[in-house]
Amino acid sequence: xxxxxxxxxxxxxxxxxxxxxxxxxxxxxxxxxxxxxxxxxxxxxxxxxxxxxxxxxxxxxxxxxxxxxxxxxxxxxxxxxxxxxxxxxxxxxxxxxxxxxxxxxxxxxxxxxxxxxxxxxxxxxxxxxxxxxxxxxxxxxxxxxxxxxxxxxxxxxxxxxxxxxxxxxxxxxxxxxxxxxxxxxxxxxxxxxxxxxxxxxxxxxxxxxxxxxxxxxxxxxxxxxxxxxxxxxxxxxxxxxxxxxxxxxxxxxxxxxxxxxxxxxxxxxxxxxxxxxxxxxxxxxxxxxxxxxxxxxxxxxxxxxxxxxxxxxxxxxxxxxxxxxxxxxxxxxx
Amino acid sequence: xxxxxxxxxxxxxxxxxxxxxxxxxxxxxxxxxxxxxxxxxxxxxxxxxxxxxxxxxxxxxxxxxxxxxxxxxxxxxxxxxxxxxxxxxxxxxxxxxxxxxxxxxxxxxxxxxxxxxxxxxxxxxxxxxxxxxxxxxxxxxxxxxxxxxxxxxxxxxxxxxxxxxxxxxxxxxxxxxxxxxxxxxxxxxxxxxxxxxxxxxxxxxxxxxxxxxxxxxxxxxxxxxxxxxxxxxxxxxxxxxxxxxxxxxxxxxxxxxxxxxxxxxxxxxxxxxxxxxxxxxxxxxxxxxxxxxxxxxxxxxxxxxxxxxxxxxxxxxxxxxxxxxxxxxxxxxx
Numbered sequence: 038x039x040x041x042x043x044x045x046x047x048x049x050x051x052x053x054x055x056x057x058x059x060x061x062x063x064x065x066x067x068x069x070x071x072x073x074x075x076x077x078x079x080x081x082x083x084x085x086x087x088x089x090x091x092x093x094x095x096x097x098x099x100x101x102x103x104x105x106x107x108x109x110x111x112x113x114x115x116x117x118x119x120x121x122x123x124x125x126x127x128x129x130x131x132x133x134x135x136x137x138x139x140x141x142x143x144x145x146x147x148x149x150x151x152x153x154x155x156x157x158x159x160x161x162x163x164x165x166x167x168x169x170x171x172x173x174x175x176x177x178x179x180x181x182x183x184x185x186x187x188x189x190x191x192x193x194x195x196x197x198x199x200x201x202x203x204x205x206x207x208x209x210x211x212x213x214x215x216x217x218x219x220x221x222x223x224x225x226x227x228x229x230x231x232x233x234x235x236x237x238x239x240x241x242x243x244x245x246x247x248x249x250x251x252x253x254x255x256x257x258x259x260x261x262x263x264x265x266x267x268x269x270x271x272x273x274x275x276x277x278x279x280x281x282x283x284x285x286x287x288x289x290x291x292x293x294x295x296x297x298x299x300x301x302x303x304x305x306x307x308x309x310x311x312x313x314x315x316x317x318x319x320x321x322x323x324x325x326x327x328x329x330x331x332x333x334x335x336x337x338x339x340x341x342x343x344x345x346x347x348x349x350x351x352x353x354x355x356x357x358x359x360x361x362x363x364x365x366x367x368x369x370x371x
Numbered sequence: 372x373x374x375x376x377x378x379x380x381x382x383x384x385x386x387x388x389x390x391x392x393x394x395x396x397x398x399x400x401x402x403x404x405x406x407x408x409x410x411x412x413x414x415x416x417x418x419x420x421x422x423x424x425x426x427x428x429x430x431x432x433x434x435x436x437x438x439x440x441x442x443x444x445x446x447x448x449x450x451x452x453x454x455x456x457x458x459x460x461x462x463x464x465x466x467x468x469x470x471x472x473x474x475x476x477x478x479x480x481x482x483x484x485x486x487x488x489x490x491x492x493x494x495x496x497x498x499x500x501x502x503x504x505x506x507x508x509x510x511x512x513x514x515x516x517x518x519x520x521x522x523x524x525x526x527x528x529x530x531x532x533x534x535x536x537x538x539x540x541x542x543x544x545x546x547x548x549x550x551x552x553x554x555x556x557x558x559x560x561x562x563x564x565x566x567x568x569x570x571x572x573x574x575x576x577x578x579x580x581x582x583x584x585x586x587x588x589x590x591x592x593x594x595x596x597x598x599x600x601x602x603x604x605x606x607x608x609x610x611x612x613x614x615x616x617x618x619x620x621x622x623x624x625x626x627x628x629x630x631x632x633x634x635x636x637x638x639x640x641x642x643x644x645x646x647x648x649x650x651x652x653x654x655x656x657x658x659x660x661x662x663x664x665x666x667x668x669x670x671x672x673x674x675x676x677x678x679x680x681x682x683x684x685x686x687x688x689x690x691x692x693x694x695x696x697x698x699x700x701x702x703x704x705x
Contacts, residue, residue: 039580048640056643059631059643091640092640094639095639099639125596131426159430247411248373301636305667307376309393310376311479312393313386338638
């Protein structure tokens with residue numbers, strides 16, 4: 038598999054050098070693997086720190102900036118960052134109001150963020166943690182006990198980030214982040230496998246003509262494998278899986294925030310066509326769509342496919358969603 | 372090749388339905404294949420119309436909105452839109468100040484936009500045309516006499532769009548658009564072929580382990596095929612090709628606008644790493660970078676690879692580049 042890289046060993050460092058060059062408004066520490074919003078400690082705000090394995094860009098570093106994350110800790114490709122990165126990030130963004138760790142539910146991430154929270158606490162930094170576990174496809178997976186964390190991470194980071202920007206205290210930001218996660222569900226589909234730089238070839242076997250329903254963002258197995266389906270059939274399956282689960286928990290009224298997300302290699306032309314089918318299913322189920330995002334936001338390297346994330350958003354969440362944001366990958370309204 | 376589609380015949384219409392659902396701020400005419408900025412005729416502005424074959428998203432429809440295009444005419448995948456779309460677009464956006472057609476240099480596009488300009492003229496609409504032909508890889512190509520139009524289209528649409536938003540008259544907007552094109556050069560590289568929905572399999576043969584230097588955005592052949600190269604070597608080749616050509620024309624001083632563009636299937640992680648190499652080569656050649664954009668903007672369906680576009684920008688161009696823009700794919704500062 039041809040890749041636009043120098044070597045598997047330098048992929049993450051090279052990308053961080055590129056981010057530093059492209060985004061002078063961010064402090065990028067290539068050696069220590071930290072991307073920090075400039076002036077993150079100022080302004081009396083709660084700090085928002087996230088991170089995880091690389092290969093899901095723009096998540097997380099592309100969401101650092103005004104109104105969203107204070108810092109991101111990128112690990113190696115599909116590998117958790119280490120606690121040292123997270124404690125440094127916490128120190129770099131804590132202006133005295135405390136720090137919220139946004140953690141996708143993968144065992145390595147959870148352990149490392151927990152250790153970092155403990156270490157930061159010993160340094161006198163108040164830390165809260167929110168676990169993102171929105172993927173309804175499977176319970177327990179290759180790298181996860183419980184549900185995996187995927188597209189809802191974007192919702193959590195955007196909405197909690199807006200609250201922090203407004204000056205909300207730590208407990209409030211954390212409570213809101215948990216509420217967004219609790220109100221969100223996702224389902225992903227792979228049309229092709231992805232290839233990590235270290236392996237240089239597909240990390241799992243998905244023959245042309247078949248798709249994986251419920252795939253994880255590292256290619257973890259989903260619910261079932263089937264013969265290739267039309268976009269409308271995939272939307273039926275994915276949206277119903279999300280809604281069926283969502284309705285068990287949240288009150289089944291009110292509008293949703295919708296993320297129609299590309300896994301990496303699926304053309305935007307196809308994602309928009311898929312979005313039309315998602316909207317059709319939602320209309321048939323009587324679910325109004327309040328806000329929409331279509332594009333590559335939580336990716337899996339060069340995997341072809343898509344995911345749908347829905348968040349049953351209340352008025353406060355919608356107001357914070359609409360609030361200005363200025364990051365490399367998400368910006369509006371300022 | 373698995374694709375997220377209903378059928379090859381409905382790909383463009385499906386995508387337009389999705390755009391209509393995702394972007395209520397745009398008027399999307401699915402049947403007539405038009406994407407128009409709401410209120411485009413109001414405000415006493417020159418109208419900016421572009422279009423071309425689909426498969427290059429977000430170009431062009433993703434650039435319709437405040438401060439950029441007034442309308443886009445999407446053709447079938449890799450196929451020119453028809454004159455009827457363009458005359459309808461001209462009529463839909465002309466508020467009396469005239470219309471600028473931004474045309475990428477492909478024979479079908481050129482012929483059809485010329486015919487549309489004539490027809491619009493007969494209807495009393497003043498039309499100017501700018502031809503974008505920035506690709507230095509080859510002269511004459513599969514679908515082109517002269518140079519192909521690629522990444523500079525984004526620069527032309529953004530900068531001319533900002534001038535139109537400010538109320539500049541047609542001649543001024545057209546002159547500026549031509550100046551941006553004359554100051555811009557591009558070079559593209561394919562690491563894999565792309566697959567059109569109609570064909571369902573790769574449209575050209577590029578074996579794993581080889582790359583195409585100078586590829587066009589439809590997979591047209593470039594300068595040469597080589598064994599796979601490292602990111603830094605690709606940057607050396609591409610940036611030098613662009614600069615060598617750029618220096619023949621524009622005064623070789625002043626900063627550049629840089630677009631490091633993904634062809635579709637190359638992960639953002641890799642694009643940022645490539646950008647670091649692009650910046651290195653530019654520094655070595657003594658070229659300051661004034662502004663940077665890294666991401667998928669002028670794509671070729673699911674092709675893996677990248678392109679570099681540089682524009683030797685004067686102060687006016689930089690000011691207009693920085694001006695607020697609010698479109699599905701490009702937004703800042705408002």
